[in-house]
Every structure is written in C-alpha cells, then in structure tokens.
Amino acid sequence: MRYGFLDEDAKKEIRRATLKAIAIPGYQVSFASRELPIARGWGTGGLQVTLSIINEDDCLKVIDQGCDGSVNAVNIRNFIVSVTDNATTLDTQEATIIQSRHRIPEEPLKEGQTLVLQVPYPEVLTNVEADSFKQKVMHANSDYAKLWVLLYEDTAQFGDSRIGHRYPVMVHDRYAMDPSPIPKYDTRKLHNNKALILLGAGREKKIYAIPPYTKVEPLKFEDRAFKVESFENKKCARCGASGVFMDEVHTDDGTVKYYCNDTAYCDKKLEGKL
Amino acid sequence: METLDIEKLNRQNFKSLSDALSMPGKITHIQELFSSHFLAVANVLLYSEVSFYYSGDEDMTLVEAITHPKATTLKEADYIFSDTIDVVLIGEAKKGDYLSPDFSATLIFKCEDFNADRYRLSGPGIDGTKEISLPCKAEFIERLMEKNRDYPLGIEVFFINRCGEVLALSRTTKVEGLSWDM
C-alpha cells in the first residue's frame, strides 16, 4: 500500500484546503473528503489531515478522550502506522503530530508541533441555523447575532451558557468557530498556542485551522466570567496530580475516584518526570 | 542509482510550505525537483482540481505532465508563479469573496535572496512582532497590504530564493517597513 493510504491527488486536495485554512484562521474550507476504511464519525477528518501532512520524519501520538490506549486511539494509530511505518510515542513532548479526539494534552505544546483535532460538527452555527447556505452568509457577514441570543437566553435561564463542551470561540476577531468537543478547560489553551492546530471534519467535508500565536477567545458577555470545569480539592488517585482535567470513576464498592484524564501526563507524573 | 520518489519529496516540501505559512517570516527549506526549487514547489501545489498561471523561463512541461493542472489566466488562477517579484501580479490576482474567501490566489515568487529591505511583521503565526528582511521593495508591500485590507479577502505570498529557502506572508500578516519612512 502507498505511504499514507490516500492517493496523491487526494492528499494535494487536503493540503490545498489546509493551507487556505491556515491563511484564514477559523474559516471552514470545504474539501473533497475521501472515504476511509474507518467509519465516518470515527475520526476520518482528522485522519485525512494526518495522512496528508505526515512524512517520514514525524513522530505520531494518537489520543482519544485523553488516552493513548483507548480502543479508538489504538485503532487509528495502528491504521496510520500500517500505512506509514512511522514512529509513535505516548509522550506529548516527543510527538511532532498529535491526533486527538476531545482533548488537548495537559503538557503545553511547542512550536513545530501540529495538533490535529477530530471534528464531528464543524459548523458552530448548526444549532441556531440548519441551512448551510444561510450559515455561509452569516459567516460572510460575521453575523453571530443568533449565537449571542442563545447565550443570552441560557444566561437568563441558567446563569450561564448551557454549552459544556464545543464552546464557541472567536478566532482572530473574525470567525466564530467550533473548537471540536473539547471541554471548556481546554478552550483557553487555543489562545496563543505555540503549535499549529488543524481541525478536520470528514463527514461534513471541512478543514479549518488555528495557526500558532493566534487570538482565540470564548464567545461570552464581558461582565461574565468564563467558567471552566474545576476539580477543586480533587487529587488523582494514581499520581496525586491536582488542577488537571479529571475522569470521575465510580468503583464497584460505590466510591468515586478521580484520575488524570490525560493518561500520558499521569504516567509521566508517576515516573517523576514532571 | 537512486530512484526519485516524487511523493516523498512532496510530503517533505509540503511540510516546509505549511511551516512557512503558519509562521509568517520563518525560513524553511525546499528540496529540488528536476534541479529546481521552484518546480519542486509547483509540484507540491498543483493537481487536477486547481489552475495556475505562469509566464517565465522554467520548463513546466514535466510538472504539468505529472500533475495535470489547468493553465489559465492571471485573474482566474489559483496559483500564480513568477520568476520576478512583479507588483502587477498582486493587482490582478483573485482575492475571493466574502462567502468563499478561500477561492483566492496564492502567489509564488522566485528571488535571488531575501535581503532587500527590513520589515516588522505581526499577526497570526507570529509571537508578538518579528523583524526580518524581505526580498521586496516598499511599493510591493504597500500593494500587498492594500490587497489584503478587506480581510478575510486576500492572497498569500511565498518567496523562494536561490538556495531553496522559503518564506511566506499570509493574508493576515501585517507588514511595516523599517528601512523606509512610514
């Protein structure tokens, strides 16, 4: 099988979209998404981006829900390795390409690294406007009134936005963007990140990007704080870390335990490397 | 004899182009194809779904045969290649519309070296500001800033010098002259 599975024209199409996405931060570039031997909705957007940008010098890390060993991460990593023979790692620092679903690693990313996020719903407006042409017009006019109305309604009723994950962000003061289903805890990491962040939606056939050092702000009212998930007074039952995003685990004896969600971070902490 | 793996070359050269564009002002390196850095870049970007314009001295025949792009006019082209830093091309290049700002041109200029004038860059991809030399004069930058004024409409520009070094200016990149009076 050829390196990277996709034929050269498919890769060039994805690379074209990737370059335009980098040039227009937060804008969704349409591309001719190819079918892969992995199901739609299971990371085919991220996978197509990774397969198109990866080369022999890259070291790959794949995570799902913060975990390198999760079944979907294993499956995607095995597939990429089977078509590239590239080196892989669990270490966030060592990786040049990190493909992830739903999390941004705890350890800060560096210049030269690329974070590829798998995206189920690339369109931030989808919950307030279903028609894709109208969505495009709203983006053209930077008209996000409906998002503000939603935020206002939620705040009036519940004291805050009802959105727990996929919290809408404004990129470079121009485009409202869906940051993929990351928790709000990770939303802040998008701002001025040193790594290139590429977002791929295979089923919806869209690629978009946040270049390094780009202004990314959650959509919120000025007089309201952006509340992120907090795990106050909680410590990882495995490595003892605190102040990180945690998994809540209900044990057989009825107790609740907390663990670092980022398992590679947890390992490193346990080995005393952090 | 070493065989030429064009796809491998494309992978590595794409990485250089994407690094250059995601961090405007950063210098990356292109490996030659058919003894030309310029053709190597063309071979990364061109394929059957895109169009290009080129009027210059490099022999595009082989790259065209490999990639099957559509040759078209300056106004229509997705990619505009030029042997010289020609300010006229900026005016003619398409800059997209508000619905689809991505339907816009990318310009690739050949140059001797990057040492014409000093500039200060800022914008996405740049940590604060960055001072660098660019291979172009004030008039070129003025026209480019004018072209990219109505963001998200605009164009991207790549410069390739004789040693195969690449640097790029994105449409979000703000460029100010240091060696000339503002």
Next chain:
Amino acid sequence: MGYVAIKGGEEAIKNSLAFYEEAIQTHQNIEASFVENALRYGVDRVMSEGSLYSKKLASLAILKSGGDLLNASFFLRAHRSSCARAGIAKTIYTDDMRVARRISSAFKDIKGGQILGPSNDYEVKLILKKTLNKTVWNEYKDEDIFVESALKPLRDANMVKTLPKDKTISDITRVFPSAPYPRSAVMQVMARGESGSMLGFAYTSMRGYGDIHPTIGDLRLGSCEVKFTHPLTKNEVKIGEIDMTACEVAATFEKQNDGSTKLTTGFGCCFGFNETKAISMSILDTTLYNKSHTIGQGGIADNFEMIVHHIDGIESQGFTNHYKLPHYVTFQADLQVYENAKNYAKDGEKK
C-alpha cells in the same frame, strides 16, 4: 471497576473482532458466488450504496459483515477510495437498456408492452415452499428487448417540463458542492444514497408532507453497455455491461415562466435491481425540482439541505454508531455545567 486501562485496548479490539467472526461463522466458508446468485437484491443494494459496481466484491462484503448491508456497503465504499480512476465512461441512456422488466402504470398499454419480467410483487407473502410452473407462451420470443420510455410520446408532444442541463457535470467524489447544489451533484448523491433513508423521505411527500401525486411512467430493469474511449486508439470500446434500474415518474402539472402548463416528472436511477430505491429517487427528484405544494409549504422531501445531507448510508450509519465511542470527557464537562445551572436555580429559590 478499576482504573480505565491505559493499555489493553489493542487486545480488546482484536478479541472483539475474533468473537464477531465466530458469531457469524466465517469458518463455514460460504462461497461468494452463492451470495451473488441467491441474495442478488442484497448484492445489488450494496453495489449501489457502496458506489462501486462489482458483484463479486459486494458478495464478499456481505459475507464479511454477516449480512449487514449497511456495513457491507461501507466495505465497498472504503475499497472504492483505494481504486485509481482510469477515466470517465460515456453517458448511459436508459432507453438503450436491454430490458428484463419494464412496466408503466400511467398507461394501460404502451409501445413495447408491459413486461412483467422477474418480480415477486404478486406473490402472496406466506413463508411456505411452493412449486411454480412457468407457462410457455406461443408467441414468446427469446430475444433482446429494447424499448423507448413510455413517457417519450408526451415528451415528443412537448407536454413535459424540462430542467436546464448543468453546464459542467459535478463529481461529488472530487468536489462536494456547497448550496445551491447543481442537479448533477444532487442526482449523484441520490444514486449512491441509502435505500431506506430515501424511501423514508420520499414517503413523507406521498403520505402527508407534499402533494405531487406521482405516477410511475416507466420503470425498467435490465442491463446497459458501458462504453469508454480507449486512451490509445481513441476508439469507442465496450468495457462491460451493468445491471441497472431506472424510473421515471410523472407528477402534477405546473405553470411555466413562459405561461405554458407542463407536466412535471422525476428521474431515478441506480446500480443493480432495486426498484424501491429508483422509485424513491424519482419522487425525490420531482419534489426537489418542482413546486411540491399547490398551497402552503413546509415539506421535507422538497428541501435540498434535508435530502443532500441526510441520505448517505455510509455517513449516517458511521455517525450514528460513533456514539458508541467513549464520551466521558464531554459528559463530565456537561455534568459540571448542569451542576452550575442546578445551583443557580437553587440560589434563585432562596431569594
């Protein structure tokens, strides 16, 4: 439950697949040719939804997926992605079809006749074994049948509304269009759409959300020649034959811009023998491109966004099944927002 295993995912997915293969008894080694012949309608459906014409591969895919036709289509679609494109075949005209079955419900008799052909439409659906004796007609001739569409006389008489042709033919596998969608793209999306989804959407327009009143003008099943321009000799050569189903429905009439009144029609067409899909597609074509309500609006099947984005089986089943993936990060995030909202409500009560 202990700590969510960091390692072990690898073994888990291997074992899971091994259990699956045991469950569908792949060791029995059923021949693909058996599936190809005995389960031909399943094979045809998989080729059409998988967007790849190969009875052999479709049969293998059905075996591999234990008869789950959506899954089998997915195997085919994935394989398709790895095939290099040799070129583009000549347009197939369904009037040139070697007909195995052709009926029209619009006219009692039509040029070329009603040809019932192979069908179990009139079988009383009892799961009993019974023997059928074929009656041999004296005037039956065992020769190839080619007939023009039953709607051709109406078309020749200029009674049928025609839509403008797309200037360039879309190719949704290379460039997926944005709205407004070119008709060629819409037809391609439908030709590889999931039969059940298309049936569902078409049914909405028949039952309660539209009034187009379709009548089957010409439904035909048969084989068509695929022709190709030889890249070297530049001669037109036949490269094979494919089974196809095509359906034209006639619907209601509509006032045209030039003041004339024309009959509206729709066209459906797919790989293999799949009458339900072809009929559904022809109805969707009608509802999308014609006024589907005499008064009022609010249809489902007349909405391009609804049809173009929701009938692909590979996409809808992939996404539906992705909910099986772990979502504990997002759920944790949602729970915290819920906690905050709950506290906000409580604080409100206190005041």
